[in-house]
Amino acid sequence: MHNTDKLKRILHKENLRYTQQRQEVWDEICASDEHQDAEGIYNSLRKRQVNVSRATVYRTIDVLVKNNLVRRLNLDDGRSRFENKTGIEHHDHIVCLDCRKIIEFMDGTIEKMQTRIAKEQGFEIVRHVHQLFGRCLDEKCPNK
């Protein structure tokens, strides 16, 4: 399904109107794989002459997150980051504390284990956060 169709489908489901601004915000999130924050999305749009207000960026992201088109990440740096969640398998993140490089990982065994652990404790998991913070061995990283 094309990205525009995904957007139209959830807007229809939520009884919301299809607008140019909502399309632009969704386009920007689809076009980038850099886990941008709201301000970054806003700036990217302004840079290519798209007129969208901050308020609309935030409001649109909320709709996209609520309908599983976008995933909100909290990487402990005081703002939310976002990534396209469609057509992409689940993954978690490794973050370099020095250069903020982000690597994605996924381990089926861990995924199953955490579900079992939660069940043993009487919980039905809805979502989870698994983030590994450390230092990367990249030559360009300033931790050398």
Added chain:
Amino acid sequence: MHNTDKLKRILHKENLRYTQQRQEVWDEICASDEHQDAEGIYNSLRKRQVNVSRATVYRTIDVLVKNNLVRRLNLDDGRSRFENKTGIEHHDHIVCLDCRKIIEFMDGTIEKMQTRIAKEQGFEIVRHVHQLFGRCLDEKCPNK
């Protein structure tokens, strides 16, 4: 080692003075196992007639966290929560989305696996976040 000694030791190491306010904040964190936030700690102190300002609560927590007496938790609800980290083995958290009940868990296999995964990706882990959000089966939980 007594809690007061732990505090005095890190204050000495940091060339900071031992004060009544710092002792009170540390006492409050040691006395509670409820993952309180800064405002909660501040209110608990005020309730028992202890004069401490919000600024001092925040400043003291920062010292305690930096020196590993206290752990800062970010449970995606917009504020940090804190727990005594001394004399307690590492654990991660399961959180009920409805009643906010928090359960602690620890799985040595997962701990080892995440270290290995990070190493394979060229990272040396410093800390990690592993949180499971879901719904508990507690009778008192409003999700029924």
Added chain:
DNA sequence: TCCTCTATTGAGATTGAGTCTCAAAGAAGT
């Protein structure tokens, strides 16, 4: 196409957790 009814938008105000400022208070060594 035009009209009407609502939803949406943008600019700026507001919120709230957390940080900063600086004068007054206090710890610690002499």
Added chain:
DNA sequence: ACTTCTTTGAGACTCAATCTCAATAGAGGA
């Protein structure tokens, strides 16, 4: 007690995110 230097408290400030409300613009019907 005296001196020196740190800490404290009250309130100003920051910054991401949310809210307000008048102006704008979808969407469906005539």
